Amino acid sequence: xxxxxxxxxxxxxxxxxxxxxxxxxxxxxxxxxxxxxxxxxxxxxxxxxxxxxxxxxxxxxxxxxxxxxxxxxxxxxxxxxxxxxxxxxxxxxxxxxxxxxxxxxxxxxxxxxxxxxxxxxxxxxxxxxxxxxxxxxxxxxxxxxxxxxxxxxxxxxxxxxxxxxxxxxxxxxxxxxxxxxxxxxxxxxxxxxxxxxxxxxxxxxxxxxxxxxxxxxxxxxxx
Numbered sequence: 001x002x003x004x005x006x007x008x009x010x011x012x013x014x015x016x017x018x019x020x021x022x023x024x025x026x027x028x029x030x031x032x033x034x035x036x037x038x039x040x041x042x043x044x045x046x047x048x049x050x051x052x053x054x055x056x057x058x059x060x061x062x063x064x065x066x067x068x069x070x071x072x073x074x075x076x077x078x079x080x081x082x083x084x085x086x087x088x089x090x091x092x093x094x095x096x097x098x099x100x101x102x103x104x105x106x107x108x109x110x111x112x113x114x115x116x117x118x119x120x121x122x123x124x125x126x127x128x129x130x131x132x133x134x135x136x137x138x139x140x141x142x143x144x145x146x147x148x149x150x151x152x153x154x155x156x157x158x159x160x161x162x163x164x165x166x167x168x169x170x171x172x173x174x175x176x177x178x179x180x181x182x183x184x185x186x187x188x189x190x191x192x193x194x195x196x197x198x199x200x201x202x203x204x205x206x207x208x209x210x211x212x213x214x215x216x217x218x219x220x221x222x223x
Contacts, residue, residue, distance in 0.1 A: 009054035087154035103189035157208030175199035
């Protein structure tokens with residue numbers, strides 16, 4: 001990049017701009033905004049950079065992103081509400097990446113997304129043990145439990161990441177049994193599940209709230 005080689009823009013600014021682009025796209029997608037408008041947004045950014053100095057790129061891009069976020073309801077409160085309540089697609093690369101970033105990897109840590117899988121803490125299919133457990137813990141009948149399970153299954157509060165080969169062995173085991181594997185995980189977001197005594201819809205809600213707060217800090221537009 002010529003402007004970087006000529007010291008017209010700092011490496012730090014380049015990295016901050018890349019972080020802003022990531023934050024914008026995560027927020028845009030989580031809040032369900034249309035991708036059809038992105039071409040115009042980036043065209044506006046490019047046009048705005050035409051007649052300014054490279055050292056001013058970061059501020060200009062930040063200002064445009066902030067205006068777009070404010071105008072299109074991708075602000076902190078809307079982002080947090082969507083993040084904690086919307087269903088995520090477990091097999092989607094973006095979902096795995098979000099969970100990995102929520103695990104707060106160190107700067108030196110990299111991951112091949114193809115090597116990890118999204119794990120449902122409360123399983124995709126409730127066997128009789130899980131049904132009995134949830135009925136006892138929530139005082140709900142079977143139909144109510146099944147309805148809440150469908151509603152909460154793919155929320156961020158019920159998802160974590162594991163190395164692929166673990167998935168089959170975990171399957172539909174009860175939470176107390178899964179915890180034995182979770183504590184061996186290299187991912188902090190998965191290890192942290194061991195701090196929970198139970199796993200019901202209440203825990204999913206609490207964890208979703210906490211992860212939404214963390215997401216808002218991770219994917220912010222630069223100060």
